Amino acid sequence: MEGSSGSAFQNSNSSRALNSSGVSDRNQRLHLEVDPFVCAVEWGDISLRQWLDKPERSVDAFECLHIFRQIVEIVSVAHSQGVVVHNVRPSCFVMSSFNHISFIESASCSDTGSDSLGEGLNNQGGEETEENKMKDRRKDEEVDGKKQSFPMKQILLMEMSWYTSPEEVAGESSSCASDVYRLGVLLFELFCPLSSREEKSRTMSSLRHRVLPPQLLLKWPKEASFCLWLLHPDPSSRPTLGELLQSEFLNEQRDDMEEREAAIELRQRIEDQELLLEFLLLLQQRKQEVAEKLQHTISFLCSDIEEVTKQQTRFKEITGDNQRSNESLLSKSSRLMKNFKKLESAYFLTRCRPAYSSGKLMCREGASAWINPFLEGLCKYLSFSKLRVKADLKQGDLLHSSNLVCSLSFDRDGEFFATAGVNKKIKVFECDAIINEDRDIHYPVVEMGSRSKLSSICWNTYIKSQIASSNFEGVVQLWDVTRSQVLSEMREHERRVWSIDYSSADPTMLASGSDDGSGVSVGTIKTKANVCCVQFPVDSARFLAFGSADHRIYYYDLRNLKMPLCTLVGHNKTVSDIKFVDTVNLVSASTDNTLKLWDLSTCASRVIDSPIQSFTGHMNVKNFVGLSVSDGYIATGSETNEVFIYHKAFPMPALSFKFQNTDPLSGNDVDDAAQFVSSVCWRGQSSTLLAANSTGNVKILEMV
Structure with a gap:
């Protein structure tokens, strides 16, 4: 077990991550950090290759363009420093929350096997031929296939073939235009999910001859046209990264994508607040039956409802969504309704629990400090059903x-x-x-x-x-x-x-x-x-x-x-x-x-x-x-x-x-x-x- 642990640490330590702001001076190594990739492994973030190959993956145009634009920006930063990235392949990117993309360099996507991406990428001069680079790259791919569990060795080898530009196949050196070709292949994969490995292999072979599937041409004609531009066999006819970033194709829906992400997050927060608000309103109704004995309770419940309503109103004003759901969120959970009295006790306990600060006793009553801990507990309580x-x-x-x-x-x-x-x-x-x-x-x-x-x-x-x-x-x-x-x-x-x-x-x-x-x-x-x-x-x-x-x-x-x-x-x-x-x-x-x-x-x-x-x-x-x-x-x-x-x-x-x-x-x-x-x-x-x-x-x- 010591040996397996050690190899796991080796894999983690040999990994690097790069986002669109992580490129240093051309004459230096690219500044790469270990931690982002390690975190990706620990917290369940996946490689873009795994995400693309998910069974029954449906195409969301906003989502795909959001991912593609991030990768274009990462490659653009490298090109602005005169660096050819080479490894513009899905296995060299990881996805985290909100589809945030980071570039990684591990043994699976390193040109030279060195600790630095820059060392391999800047070596475009006379010391090492492109043929030797390709041999070293294939050797590293084979080593990594034995050491790492994602992606699989076979997929990596096929992927490397798919993402090799025509001029590289002809024996010419890789250039910035070659990276643009690889971006075209990536754009194709984003908008054309395929159900089986055999079908994918056939389709990707046809793609080298710029033959696109009929379903892509019918459903996504604009994307197919843009893809063919990037895949042009003549490197000089392909667009530059600057032209890509300025193109109408990438910019016309950018604002919509940012608004969509913000709306999703705010909508989730509104639903959480709706759940809490429903609970408080139902509790208010029950306590009003014994209003004479519980007058003090009713007064601070009103205060809490007002506070939660204000917070929810602020969220709704941001999104412009003023509609209130007629469906009861609270009644959906039989566990909560069955344990309503205990939930009520927990609310009062949290609401009036003393808080200690610097050794002095302070009461939460009358403040809104109780809302977040109670809401967090309620959401976690409902996170799992069995x-x-x-x-x-x-x-x-x-x-x-x-x-x-x-x-x-x-x-x-x-x-x-x-x-x-x-x-x-x-x-x-x-x-x-x-x-x-x-x-x-x-x-x-x-x-x-x-x-x-x-x-x-x-x-x-x-x-x-x-x-x-x-x-x-x-x-x-x-x-x-x-x-x-x-x-x-x-x-x-x-x-x-x-x-x-x-x-x-x-x-x-x-x-x-x-x-x-x-x-x-x-x-x-x-x-x-x-x-x-x-x-x-x-x-x-x-x-x-x-x-x-x-x-x-x-x-x-x-x-x-x-x-x-x-x-x-x-x-x-x-x-x-x-x-x-x-x-x-x-x-x-x-x-x-x-x-x-x-x-x-x-x-x-x-x-x-x-x-x-x-x-x-x-x-x-x-x-x-x-x-x-x-x-x-x-x-x-x-x-x-x-x-x-x-x-x-x-x-x-x-x-x-x-x-x-x-x-x-x-x-x-x-x-x-x-x-x-x-x-x-x-x-x-x-x-x-x-x-x-x-x-x-x-x-x-x-x-x-």
Whole structure:
């Protein structure tokens, strides 16, 4: 796994990005930044080649011209510096939100394989022939086809042939006119989507002879004519980039495209405001029935409605859209209507929640500061409608009758996950392989055996190959996954260790909590009750929180272990799990059937006895059912054999999923009340969730 990680980093580090303002002086390298391309990979931005080859892609003239103009502007900047781009091909561009285009240089589109696009592009003199350049380019394409997953090697090779100008085929050197030819091919691909690879190959071969499909000539005659101009076999007859940018074809709809983008964004904001406005109006109607008792409530509701209406009116004035939808947005959501009373409570809680600034208490009442956090929570609550099974982990362990999974953990990249439990084994699986391959049995990539039942595992957030585990004998072990070996053992604890956690801020820090009432490996915090869970904050290794069997949560500064920084009091039973939602908010799980959200920034004294939110809906009275957080979403198991998803803004579940038990003999679903979901784990900050139950059934779920 270290090797695969390293190659991934190599691919990222060899990538560059360029937009229309990123070209430097001709005699210097083009100024290229790594980060934009890396972000594109991380956040799901796709290459233009992938976008063009989407099945059933429909042609939107505004969208296609918007994309084409951006690419023309990027090439124009290079030409203004005397640089021939060469790589005006879809695989060398990535698309982000609002169809924003950026030029990338990686191994797949580099002329020379150097770190700089400028080095290869400026080398048009006598040192290197065009023939050698083409050979080097093909070699780099072949290397990249093995290293990168998008686009595929075959597509890249065909694309390179399609985008080679006639003069280059004849052995002449590439010129600015050659880039214009490539822009013509790109314009053709934008306006002529083809359903199959075979059809595309035939059509692109005909394009070299300037033969256009009849459907393009009939549906897009102006675009077809412009395309033929760019594809003229005589380079001197093709337009320059300056002529392209000044052409009526590119400029007549530019203002319309900009207005269209702004209108789409504002229309979405208007719908969001409409949803909030409907909620407030319905709430006003209900409260007016008890007007004498709720006069104060009605007064500030009127104020809020006025504030939201003003904001919505401002948006409508910008767009010129003064029509109000007759269709109720609120009534579309049965979840909201069923939980209306809880939604109402969340509104009042957000509306009147105290705000702390510089240690001074301030009330939000009468201000509009509550609108954005409440609206954001409402939109996120409605973002997903159900949990869908992406894959079932099918594993047969015939030697162990009990397969209870006590802990799940993803590696730092979300590429591999590990399971551990009472079968005394740590099993490591490749997540994408489980999702994409339909097999009767999924075998682990690595399997490591322990002497005792395992209670918890945690992947190091920095060292990809390192996993820590704790067991029922009180031993904490560090494992090297690549070698399937124990690196070290820590035997400070005298009794069972329930929980371990690596610090995200300092991966050399590992904390453990035990039945002996102690935790932390670099020091010892002694408590009177069993420690059931430990957790570092996401941004610091100097602080530690842990939950205890005495119903409390303790938050320590590790530089002063004599007494806790603050104590969180509110649960009625054992605190079984805790997780940091962000730098100041902590969520805790307890066997009192609740999750509670705490704000550590409100700790004016050493005790916090009022959580900012209590989540109810799942059942948890005696077992550890797991807890995991991702981007405000809180996942937990239940003793009803279900997974529940909450959003931090609201106390009721947003989604749930029930594990179905199948009789191995009859194949029918059976309901076993003794089964429960024992562990959950998000795949990083994504919508994918890993969940396991007490029979060892592991599912990969996705919010959709």
